[in-house]
Amino acid sequence: MNIELRRFFESDGARQDFEYEFTSVDGIFSPISVKGFIKNSAGIVSLSAEARFTVSAQCAKCAKNISKEMCVPVRHFLINHLNNEDNDEYILVEDMVLKLDELVMEDIYLSLPSRFLCKDDCKGLCPICGKDLNEGECGCKKEIDPRLAVLQHFFDNDDE
């Protein structure tokens, strides 16, 4: 959705509420529903909205397919000429047309975690036999990483 901003910059008190849905070209998201408003309050034009959607991803540890409901805040001050503030909160809209979908997608990408887990304490897969350890132990002998063994030695000596 594109929003014509001229009237917001020109009149103190102008406000528009919006609620709509768009589909991202990136297939990992369900349709994204956006709800919020733009207003001019005492000469300051601001955007305040929330984007809700479901992400489909794989658990980074056990590779199970998961879907997560997410809600990302989209809050910015809108300006039509550069000011001295060097701040991501300020969005420069020189041509007076706000491309809201693009802005929402930027905020969504910034807020996505670097990896998804099916649950916080996912045990992952056994590196030896590949069994999903959430379903129980597999009986493989876990070898101690030699680097960890060195570290362990270091800590043991530290006590003396």
Ligand SMILES: [Zn+2]
């Ligand atoms: Zn998992």
Ligand SMILES: [Zn+2]
């Ligand atoms: Zn195993």
